[in-house]
Structures are given as C-alpha cells and as structure tokens.
Amino acid sequence: MWSLPKLSTNIVTISLNPQSLTCCWIEKNEHSQLILRSYKQTLFSNLECASSIIFNPTLLKQHIQDFLYSHQLTDAFVCMSCSGPQIMESTVTLTHASPNADDFKFPKLKKMIWDYRYLYPQENGHAAFYICGISRHLLLQYQLLALSVPYNLILLTTERMALLRLYHHFYGSAFRAGQLAVEMNQYNHDMHEIFSLESLKRMLIIPATVSLSLQKEKNYLLTHLGLFITGGDLYGAN
Amino acid sequence: MEPINFLTTLSVQELRSITQWHRFSIFFIGIVSVGMLIIQLQQLQTLYDLHHKQKSMKSVDATTIKNYMNLKEQELRATTKINLLNERISYQNDPSPYLRVLQEFQAGNIRLVSCTLTQHTITLTLLVPDSRSITLFAQKIGKTGLFKGLKLVSLNPHKSQLLGTLKGSLQGPK
Numbered sequence: 001m002w003s004l005p006k007l008s009t010n011i012v013t014i015s016l017n018p019q020s021l022t023c024c025w026i027e028k029n030e031h032s033q034l035i036l037r038s039y040k041q042t043l044f045s046n047l048e049c050a051s052s053i054i055f056n057p058t059l060l061k062q063h064i065q066d067f068l069y070s071h072q073l074t075d076a077f078v079c080m081s082c083s084g085p086q087i088m089e090s091t092v093t094l095t096h097a098s099p100n101a102d103d104f105k106f107p108k109l110k111k112m113i114w115d116y117r118y119l120y121p122q123e124n125g126h127a128a129f130y131i132c133g134i135s136r137h138l139l140l141q142y143q144l145l146a147l148s149v150p151y152n153l154i155l156l157t158t159e160r161m162a163l164l165r166l167y168h169h170f171y172g173s174a175f176r177a178g179q180l181a182v183e184m185n186q187y188n189h190d191m192h193e194i195f196s197l198e199s200l201k202r203m204l205i206i207p208a209t210v211s212l213s214l215q216k217e218k219n220y221l222l223t224h225l226g227l228f229i230t231g232g233d234l235y236g237a238n
Numbered sequence: 239m240e241p242i243n244f245l246t247t248l249s250v251q252e253l254r255s256i257t258q259w260h261r262f263s264i265f266f267i268g269i270v271s272v273g274m275l276i277i278q279l280q281q282l283q284t285l286y287d288l289h290h291k292q293k294s295m296k297s298v299d300a301t302t303i304k305n306y307m308n309l310k311e312q313e314l315r316a317t318t319k320i321n322l323l324n325e326r327i328s329y330q331n332d333p334s335p336y337l338r339v340l341q342e343f344q345a346g347n348i349r350l351v352s353c354t355l356t357q358h359t360i361t362l363t364l365l366v367p368d369s370r371s372i373t374l375f376a377q378k379i380g381k382t383g384l385f386k387g388l389k390l391v392s393l394n395p396h397k398s399q400l401l402g403t404l405k406g407s408l409q410g411p412k
Contacts, residue, residue: 115242162241
C-alpha cells in the first residue's frame, strides 16, 4: 500500500518475441516530434523466451530493470507487445462488418483472452477482421514479470496491433480502410513492409547519441513507435 | 482504431485519483496520529499531575491524622484528669478536710492510731498520755465545726499510755 508508484508521463515500450527483448524510450518534444531517447536490444541465445513462454524470468527482469534504472524510468508507463507461436493472431473474413464474438468460431479462443478489430472491406463484400488472443497462463506470466521488476504495465498487445495503430496514426484523417486493404494484400499482410525507411524517419527522430542500424532495427522501431502511440492514446501522454 | 489490450487497466484519471487519495490518506493519517498523540500526551500529563497530587495529599493526611490522633489522646487524658478532679471536688464525703484538721490538732503526745469514717459518723482511736489530753483534743476539734457530738466512748491503758476512742458525727465543711 505504502509503495504506490509515482505517476510519470514517460512511456517505455518493450517488445518481446522468441528472438529478442527490445526496450525503447521515446519522448515527444515541444514541436510534437517523436524522439528516440534510448534503445536496447537483447538477443536470446539460451531459450530464455521460447514460443512466447518465459523460461528465464530472472534474466528478462534483469534486462528490463537495467534499462529502466539506467534512464531513471522506474515510474514510467510501460507498453508491451508480444509475438510468437503461443500468441494467436489471424485475419478472418466474415460476411458482415459488425459481427458478434460468437461469429468467430475458433475452439482455441475458448481458453484464451481475445478480441478482434475490423480491418477493411473486401471486394466480394465481405469484411476482414484482425483477431488475436493470449492464453491466460501466458498473460499471468507477463503480469508476474511486470510485478517482479516492478513497472507500470498499462498495455499488453500484439506487434501487429501496434503496427495497425501506427498505420492509423501515420495516415491520420486521410486513413482509408480500402487503402489498408490494398497495401495489406500488396505486402502479403506483413505490416512492417508497408512502412518504408523514409516513413520511419519522418515519424521518429533518432539523435546521433543513439547508435543503431536503422535498416536492421526498422521492424522493431516501427513496433515500438506503434506501442508508444497506443500508450499515449490510452494515457494522454501524447 | 481502438487498440486491443489484453490487460484491464485503470485509466490515467483513476490512477491519478488513487495516487491523490493515497497521499491524502497518508497525510490525514499522519495528522490524526499527531493529534491523537497530542491529546493522549495531555491526558497522560493530567493523569500524572493528579497522581502526583494524590500522592502528596495522602502524605499530608497521614501527618495530620497522626497529629490529630496525638491531640485526641492528649485531650482524652486531660479530660480523664479533669473528670477525676471534678469527681474529687464534687465528692460529698471527702475525708481530706477532717484528716487535715486531725493532723493539725495532733500535737504533743497525742498520736492518732486509727480513724474510721462512715457516711455520717467518725470513730477516732488515739494514743494519749492522760485522759485530760484526749478531752482537750475532742474539744479543739469540736470547735472546728466539722464534728458534732464527739464523745469519749472508751479509754484503756496501753503500755505506759492510754488508748482512747472518740465517736461522733460528721457535720461537713462549711
């Protein structure tokens, strides 16, 4: 009760996938430009997080703690994305654009916490939906990780959801679901490919103090950017 | 597009409200604790003062009671003495005046052997050299007004002297 954390306007984004853990600190300057303050990637070599299941929480905790403490971000809001075989993600086509939860007939979903979002209309009049879910034990693992560090975890979503939110943010009022449909089909539903390197540079300022290979880290940076925007929408930091 | 969040989290307004409530609660608890402490300290101080006062009052009472008891005892003793004296003064058959007179007139060879006093009569046994001495003695004490009707009832020789007995009635001191 006594150790209620202070509230900060900083948002730290964490992306966890079977290959690596990336922590990122993005800030918004007075000109509403997004600046990358810090970025750290830790590659997994000993199955620390295989198939999205955390097998070595102590090591993950240590990496996250190092990042948060080194930048004094222990009170920051944390947005986290996860991806991997244990996270169920799919694009589903339904005959109507306003379905109920019962219309998604996936037996797997019964044991999961899941949700869906409308993506775009299809040429045959059907509607495409993005659906994602996480098993309860996996969600508990991520929550326990957040408690053990500890950090203010406010958002846990998938990478693709973060990228979809980034796409919306990128186009703003010019967003058209039809355009999304075209681009998704063009890039075979790989959201990372929709954004070019130039687009990333326009959205995110990377100071010279932060050394990283933009080409190599582009996909991760896009996810972090999407998470930051989502977190900002949720908690009014943007 | 509203993002999918697997977590059910509080809104930032709720978080800030909780934080403010938390701070206010701690502040309020602190204030109440300090207030209670001050009140308790005051009450403890009052209790201590009362205890101290009671203690001092007890010691004063003990001394006073001791003095009072001593005085009471002295008063009782004095009252007993006064009562005894008053009793003696008010005693009707006080033999002292008679004895004083007898002692006063007992001179020369006259020696009082015994004196028996009843409520109204007196019997004197005297050892005298001759009969004239006892007669004179009877006349002398008869003139004091304390005795009335003194008569020589017996006169017997005793060794070289005479043992005479006088009997009369008491008149009482005027």
